[in-house]
Amino acid sequence: MIERIHLEILRAVEEHGSLTAASKKLHLTQSALSHSMRKLEEQLGVEVWLREGRTLRPTQAGEYLLAIANRLVPQLEHAEKRLRQFAEGERGTLRIGMECHPCYQWLLKVASPFLAAWPGVDMDVIQKFKFGGIGALFGYEIDMLVSPDPLYKTGLTFEPVFDYEQVLVVGDDHPLCRARYAKPEQLSGEVLITYPVPADRLDVFTRFLTPAGISPRQHKEIETTDIMLQMVASGRGVAALPRWLVEEYRSRFPVYPVRLGKGGVQKQIFLGIREADADIDYIRAFLEMARSHAKDAFKRARK
Amino acid sequence: MIERIHLEILRAVEEHGSLTAASKKLHLTQSALSHSMRKLEEQLGVEVWLREGRTLRPTQAGEYLLAIANRLVPQLEHAEKRLRQFAEGERGTLRIGMECHPCYQWLLKVASPFLAAWPGVDMDVIQKFKFGGIGALFGYEIDMLVSPDPLYKTGLTFEPVFDYEQVLVVGDDHPLCRARYAKPEQLSGEVLITYPVPADRLDVFTRFLTPAGISPRQHKEIETTDIMLQMVASGRGVAALPRWLVEEYRSRFPVYPVRLGKGGVQKQIFLGIREADADIDYIRAFLEMARSHAKDAFKRARK
DNA sequence: TTCCAAGTGGATGCGTTCGATCATGGCGTT
DNA sequence: AACGCCATGATCGAACGCATCCACTTGGAA
Numbered sequence: 001m002i003e004r005i006h007l008e009i010l011r012a013v014e015e016h017g018s019l020t021a022a023s024k025k026l027h028l029t030q031s032a033l034s035h036s037m038r039k040l041e042e043q044l045g046v047e048v049w050l051r052e053g054r055t056l057r058p059t060q061a062g063e064y065l066l067a068i069a070n071r072l073v074p075q076l077e078h079a080e081k082r083l084r085q086f087a088e089g090e091r092g093t094l095r096i097g098m099e100c101h102p103c104y105q106w107l108l109k110v111a112s113p114f115l116a117a118w119p120g121v122d123m124d125v126i127q128k129f130k131f132g133g134i135g136a137l138f139g140y141e142i143d144m145l146v147s148p149d150p151l152y153k154t155g156l157t158f159e160p161v162f163d164y165e166q167v168l169v170v171g172d173d174h175p176l177c178r179a180r181y182a183k184p185e186q187l188s189g190e191v192l193i194t195y196p197v198p199a200d201r202l203d204v205f206t207r208f209l210t211p212a213g214i215s216p217r218q219h220k221e222i223e224t225t226d227i228m229l230q231m232v233a234s235g236r237g238v239a240a241l242p243r244w245l246v247e248e249y250r251s252r253f254p255v256y257p258v259r260l261g262k263g264g265v266q267k268q269i270f271l272g273i274r275e276a277d278a279d280i281d282y283i284r285a286f287l288e289m290a291r292s293h294a295k296d297a298f299k300r301a302r303k
Numbered sequence: 304m305i306e307r308i309h310l311e312i313l314r315a316v317e318e319h320g321s322l323t324a325a326s327k328k329l330h331l332t333q334s335a336l337s338h339s340m341r342k343l344e345e346q347l348g349v350e351v352w353l354r355e356g357r358t359l360r361p362t363q364a365g366e367y368l369l370a371i372a373n374r375l376v377p378q379l380e381h382a383e384k385r386l387r388q389f390a391e392g393e394r395g396t397l398r399i400g401m402e403c404h405p406c407y408q409w410l411l412k413v414a415s416p417f418l419a420a421w422p423g424v425d426m427d428v429i430q431k432f433k434f435g436g437i438g439a440l441f442g443y444e445i446d447m448l449v450s451p452d453p454l455y456k457t458g459l460t461f462e463p464v465f466d467y468e469q470v471l472v473v474g475d476d477h478p479l480c481r482a483r484y485a486k487p488e489q490l491s492g493e494v495l496i497t498y499p500v501p502a503d504r505l506d507v508f509t510r511f512l513t514p515a516g517i518s519p520r521q522h523k524e525i526e527t528t529d530i531m532l533q534m535v536a537s538g539r540g541v542a543a544l545p546r547w548l549v550e551e552y553r554s555r556f557p558v559y560p561v562r563l564g565k566g567g568v569q570k571q572i573f574l575g576i577r578e579a580d581a582d583i584d585y586i587r588a589f590l591e592m593a594r595s596h597a598k599d600a601f602k603r604a605r606k
Numbered sequence: 607t608t609c610c611a612a613g614t615g616g617a618t619g620c621g622t623t624c625g626a627t628c629a630t631g632g633c634g635t636t
Numbered sequence: 637a638a639c640g641c642c643a644t645g646a647t648c649g650a651a652c653g654c655a656t657c658c659a660c661t662t663g664g665a666a
Binding site for chain 2: 651654659
């Protein structure tokens with residue numbers, strides 16, 4: 001078996017010229033190096049060095065093994081470095097699962113300060129799960145789930161981090177443009193634009209239209225928020241989005257938020273993690289930043 | 304220090320599911336595995352597995368280390384194999400990666416004279432890569448890449464070894480059978496048979512149909528050249544293959560090559576190697592034989 | 607549904623084996 | 637002749653194996 005020590009010896013001998021010198025670098029004795037290399041040579045049936053007097057000249061096999069060593073040893077060293085960083089909690093990948101499109105928009109706002117504050121932590125966002133977001137959390141496919149649907153179950157912890165209102169978005173020449181709120185039946189002749197997810201996962205259906213027994217004239221699915229709002233702005237339809245998101249886009253598009261029903265549709269975003277991970281520092285930090293960001297957003301909204 | 308045994312243990316546990324099962328594969332006891340991994344964990348300060356009851360679930364650090372293991376251990380195993388070959392006077396194994404089906408047909412023609420001329424060198428052909436052919440070259444999974452797409456990048460050398468023309472293949476009762484060349488629109492009603500690779504990797508699409516905005520009536524994928532040409536011969540569709548390949552099959556099937564467009568689709572096969580390997584004698588020899596074979600083929604074609 | 611027993615898998619303490627060290631010898635260079 | 641370097645044989649510590657313990661899972665009977 002080629003062991004790491006053999007590769008290290010080859011490199012050290014190449015660098016320092018002799019077994020004795022190499023032994024000092026490797027904090028072993030010259031004897032140990034001699035023994036182990038000879039054993040390897042016996043196992044493989046190949047001489048690694050030609051012993052010419054007191055100098056060691058690599059054979060062809062030795063050159064080959066040296067090339068292997070120069071390639072693999074640095075990788076091992078780098079791996080050790082990274083794992084030690086893991087140990088200090090400063091290294092890892094925070095894999096975040098998303099279960100809703102507005103969540104993604106919200107996440108982007110938290111992500112950049114987090115990445116700045118934790119330069120050692122990478123972030124990955126995953127939106128496709130084999131067995132749903134909860135399954136992904138339990139199955140260690142992700143470390144954090146951003147979702148509007150909390151699940152209080154043993155092993156997981158969900159925490160609300162952001163309250164918002166889901167509103168209707170209309171263009172500036174739309175009849176509802178200046179209305180205090182929209183009634184379900186006022187959408188029966190409209191084109192409703194949503195993200196491409198099943199209707200039973202869309203609040204505008206489950207908490208607004210369906211209870212009133214209303215369907216829109218047409219239901220279009222669009223992936224990106226920008227295009228969606230351009231469609232709305234040009235009078236091609238209406239959409240349902242978080243109010244804070246609409247407010248941000250109002251400077252770029254002539255769109256208006258309209259309350260969905262008299263009381264509006266109130267929503268929360270939850271962050272879920274495994275209880276076992278609750279005391280990982282960068283996970284705590286992410287939760288903390290998510291909460292404080294929510295407060296800031298709230299303050300801005302009251303101004 | 305991360306030793307080889309740690310990497311082996313990680314791989315074996317991943318494969319067999321438990322330390323006990325892994326210990327059998329590694330010809331060690333469960334105790335030894337437990338001891339060494341715990342020592343590594345203490346040295347690095349990182350848990351490699353979460354011990355949840357009697358199951359071992361890799362942590363992020365464990366997953367990371369497993370990825371390292373899956374990359375490095377095969378290289379060590381291959382190195383051992385090669386060194387043993389050295390011991391028996393053999394020279395090594397030339398691992399050739401293929402990125403296109405016609406390349407494989409071409410390779411077969413070069414392989415037999417090479418193996419005859421270099422009895423000490425084995426050959427292995429690999430067609431599945433995790434990170435593409437270039438990645439396999441860089442990652443020392445292969446020593447030579449046969450590909451129609453060269454990549455001139457530091458560390459690698461690509462060299463064209465064979466020019467050929469990609470042609471349409473039709474059966475003897477096909478209207479295009481005696482045509483000087485085919486126009487894209489003449490394929491709009493046809494069944495096009497190709498190897499099972501994405502359309503954007505097929506020249507008949509990228510350099511013939513797609514520029515003209517044409518799609519075939521149907522697109523079928525078939526793995527083997529023989530079956531493909533039998534389909535073509537029986538009038539079940541048309542295919543696109545190298546001209547020299549079609550010429551060889553014409554003695555066995557009633558099939559005809561037809562130029563793709565007025566100018567035809569001209570192609571080259573490239574051989575790529577690592578620059579570091581450029582002066583290994585049998586690699587130079589292979590390149591030389593590949594070039595000379597191309598010349599012979601050219602001469603034969605002119606007869 | 608609850609309980610218990612059997613079976614399985616990981617952790618751990620202690621004895622043995624293997625590898626590193628030490629001491630020494632051989633050989634070539636200076 | 638003296639020094640430096642590698643090789644080799646005998647002693648000491650670390651790693652492996654054995655036996656055992658403990659935790660968890662499973663299946664069947666109460």
